[in-house]
Amino acid sequence: MNAAVATSVFGLFMIATVGLGLLAVRGRAGTGGGLAEWSVGGRSLGAVFVWVLMAGESYTSFSYLGAAGWGYNYGAPVLYVVAYMSCGYAVGYVVGPMLWRYARRHDLVGITDIIAHRYGRPWLGALVAVLATVFLLPYIQLQITGMGVVVSVISYGTVSLELGYFVAFAVTTGFVVVSGLRGSAWVSVLKDVLVIGTLGFLAVYVPTHYFGGYGPLLDRLVDEKSAWLTLPGAGGADSGLGTGWFVTTSLLNALTVVIFPTTVAGYLGARSADALRRNAIWLPAYNVLLFVPVLLGTAALFVVPGLAGADSNLALFRLVVDSLPAWAVGLIGVAAALSSVVPMAVFMLVIGTMWGRSVLSLVPRLRTRQKGAAQVVVVAAGVIALVMTYTVPNTLVRLSLISYEAMAQLLPMLLLGLVWRRFTLAGGLSGLAVGVATVCALVFSGHDPVWGINAGIVALAANLLVALGVTCAGSADRLDGRPDAEVLAQDSLDDRVSSGDRVSPDGRASPGRPRG
Template sequence: MNAAVATSVFGVFMVATVALGLLALRGRGGGGGGLAEWSVGGRSLGPVFIWVLMAGEGYTSFSYLGAAGWGYNYGAPVLYVVAYMSCGYAIGYVVGPMLWSYARRHGLVGITDMVAHRFGRPWLGAVVAVLATVFLLPYIQLQITGMGVVLSTISYGTVSLNWAYFLAFAVTTGFVVVSGLRGSAWVSVLKDVLVIATLGFLALYVPLHYFDGYGAFLDRLVTEKADWLTFPGHGGGGSGGSGLGELWFISTTFLNALTVVIFPTTVAGYLGARNADALRRNAMYLPAYNVLLFVPMLLGLAALFVVPGLAGAESNLALFKLVVDSLPAWAVGVIGVAAALSSIVPMAVFMLVIGTMWGRSVLSLLPRFAERQKTAAQVVVVVAGSLALLLTYTAPNTLVRLSLISYEGMAQLLPMVLLALVWRRLTFRGAFSGLVVGVAVVCALVFSGNDPVGGVNAGLVALAANLAVALAVTFAGGRDADPRPDAEVLAHDPTDEEEKKEKEVLLPADPGPSDHRV
């Protein structure tokens, strides 16, 4: 009976999610317009939609599962999530408008376009698209795994994990192929309402239900689980410890804060904005959303006393063990929907970005697809989702490990994407050589089990090598034969008046119904 109630609630909300995505296309030309409309919302999303979209991209299934799991297993080290996201939003206050301005001026729709335009080599965009896809696929796999685990858990085991994974893939793939970025933004509104409501409720309910309040809970935590409240967290000491000490925390926070601003999914949010001011306001308001992240972390610690003995990947279910144990089935279903939408929204954006990168930078090099970029991108979405689903079945891993690999790999694009746009002197040979070295180092360290390295995040070590090689090759060689005269975009962050003047000369690569506003 409980399973039927919870899964029915879940099913109703999933239907509502798809309907909301389709509703977002009203007045957009039926098929959703061209590639620019599908991939960046016609560059017309206002502050509210940009806020919920970027919050949705940052608040994923990890927040419900991995954050509680790390709180359960280690304790204090999980606070790196709050630290890097807050610092990343501060950096995004500067970087977001800069990337938006550059892309808008030249009709670009992603980081692969920017790299190809900056260095004047279309094939380089294709290389970056392939590389970014490799490091984004684990993140899609993470979301499929997260949503599958949630569905299987709230169904009280009635829905097997294998079927739950497939349903997660099917719902998200169909949704993003049809509705694109605008649909994701609309669904993010529903997701945020449910996330705020459910986590707010759980923050009050769990301590009162199990401990008679926060005072008794925290007293017991300090007395019995002191190791979880300091670095390097529980089980962190000794040669066989976690290695999640102060150096790891600082280096991971620093690396992820820099990387998140050039993450392809973050950039998709930037480029969907109506104007640069919307991004600045967004950067000021987004850190408030991070307060919610403390809830699953605390609930993971609470689960230490309620459901002790969870081991391995099972610890990711710490929060839902509390939910299923104490709440009625309908409430379990609603909380499961909030967690599922926290997988669907970021997964949709990840898949959309991969499709856009390939449609614009890889398949567009082939004459057959050059004039059908949106169709090519939608096909790639299905292929990428299918590959991630296959990886979920054949190469499962823990949620946090997957997200760290993605960030460490994507960090190696920082010099080529960001430094190249603010420093005109950086040459193609320097940027490309650094990228090759950085990717080689991070792969060698991660897959050999040497992460962290002496307590330092392996991605930061690889980025240091990347940057050193990029600078050395740049200074040792001459300037590029045809540097872009407009590459240094930090020197020009247009005001609203300048933006109005630019409209007269802008030639978007894929014109859409940009007169519509949301």
């Protein structure tokens, strides 16, 4: 009976999710937006939609499974997630509007588009698209796995993991192919309502139900599990999760998250640069929710002791499945499942956009069919991740170990290339090659952390040194067909326009009414 109730609640919400995603594009079929309408929402999303979309993309199934599991196994080290995301939003206050302006001026729809245009080399966009796809596919696989686990647990074992994986793929593909980024933003609204509601409830219910309140819970943690409350956590010095690791990982991820292809998709979907600035101010408030699964993970140490391996990721759900009515278990499962669906949709969308715009467009007969090509790639990416989840899941899991650290190696080529117009293609490519090679060598040889710090930051330092050295030794590239001064002046003008200022023909701005 419990299984039937929880599964019914889950099924109804999944149908509603697909319906909401499709409803998002009702009446927009004739807007003529093409790839831009599908991939970045026609660049028309206001601050609220950008907020829920980017919060939805960052708040994944890891928040319900991995964060609780890390809290259960290690304790304090998992708080790096809160640290890097909050710092990343501060960095995004500056970087987001800069990327938005450049993409808007040149009608670009993604990170590969921006890099290809910046250096005037279409093949470079294709190269970055292939590299980024390799490091994004693991995230699709992880969300498929996470949702499969959630579906199996909340159905009290009635639904198998394999069927849960397929449900994750089918629901996500069902709306993202048609509705694109706009549909993901609409579904994010439903997800955020459920996430805030369920985690707010659990933050009160679990300590009260199992311990009689926060006081007794925290007293037990201090008395019996004090190692979980300090770095390097319960894993001890051998885990490598000490202060150096915490600081360098938080720094690296804070810098990387602002140029992650999925984050850039959220930036480029915004209506204005001002919407991105407001969004960067509001987003850290969402991070308060991340303390809840971490706290519940540590609470599970006393309620369900002895969880090992992958079972530790179920710490949060073990607390609720046996103590809550089936309908409540179903709602919590829906919130966790949508925390897989929304980011998975954006990952698939970004991969499709990169390939449709930067790879397949190199074929002349596909150049005018970019949206259709991108939609085909979305399905293909989902199918590849699903098949590998069934057959060789460890392959993608190993790639996921270096995904953030490898994506960080694009930082000099993208950001330094935009702010320093004399940064050369040769410098960017040389640094990228050294950085990615260093990350792979250190991680796959078991040297992450290295000297107590994140291997990615070591690779990024080597990347930057090589890129600067090659750039200084070579000659500057000519960009956009215009001198640097003209480019920078146009950036300043675009910024004032996007903020709602009235700009006269001679370039002078006067205050105007800000746009939505």
